Amino acid sequence: MPAGPLEHVDACLFDMDGVLTDTARIHSAAWRETFDAFLAARPEAAGEDHRPFSDDDYAANVDGLPREDGVRNFLASRGVALPEGTPEDGPDAGTVHGLGQRKNALVGRLIDEGGVVVYPGTLALLDVLRDRGTPCAVVSSSANTKRVLTAAGVLDRFSAVVDGSTLQVRGLKGKPAPDTFLAAAADLGVPPDRAAVFEDALAGVEAGRAGAFGLVVGVDRVGHADALREHGADLVVADLQELA
C-alpha cells in the first residue's frame, strides 16, 4: 500500500469528471453534435458565423459551466440570437433550453452506449484502497453521477456518493465551498483531517483546502500543476497510478 502520502488517510474522496472518468470527451462530443447539427440546419443570416464547434469553443464557452450558460456563450460567439424558452422545453424546441435538452439527451445516450472510460491509474488506486479496506466516496456536482458510475462499472467501489441531487436535497454549497466534501467525509464517518481529497479542478482543490482535509491531491491532466498548488493542492500527480 501507498506508504508515504496516503499512510495516515482513512478515507478517500474523489471528484468524478477528470479524476475518475474521462467524461470531458463525452460532453465535448455531445456539444459538437448539438451545435453542428443546429448550425447546419439554420439558414445563415447576416452577422452569423456557422463555423463548426471546435476544441477552443469547448474550453472558452462551455467547459465547467451550467448547461444553458454554455448554449448562450456559444450562440453569442457565432452571432446567433435564440429565444430563452423554459426548462420545460423539449429537445426539438428552437430555444436556449431546447438546445440544452438536446445536448443533455446526447450525453445520456453516449454514457449508456459505454462511452465512459475510467482512468486505468485511478482504477489501480481504487483496487489498492479496496484491498486495504479504505472507504471511498465520490463528490461531484454532476446530475449524471450515478448513471456515469454505473455505466463505468465502478458504482460498487464507493460507500457514499454526494452528487448534484444531494446538493439540492441537503442544501449544500457547491465547490469551491468545502460543504460537499465535508458531507462525504461525514457520510463515511471519518474526520476531515483523516481524509484525502482528489481533484483536477482549481475550485476543487480550493474546496479541499477550505475544509482542512488531511491531504489534498491535485490531478493534473492539462499541465496546470502550479495553479493547483496555489489553489490548495498539497501534492500534484499527473495520474493516480503514482499513488497506487
Ligand SMILES: [Mg+2]
Ligand atoms: Mg473534475
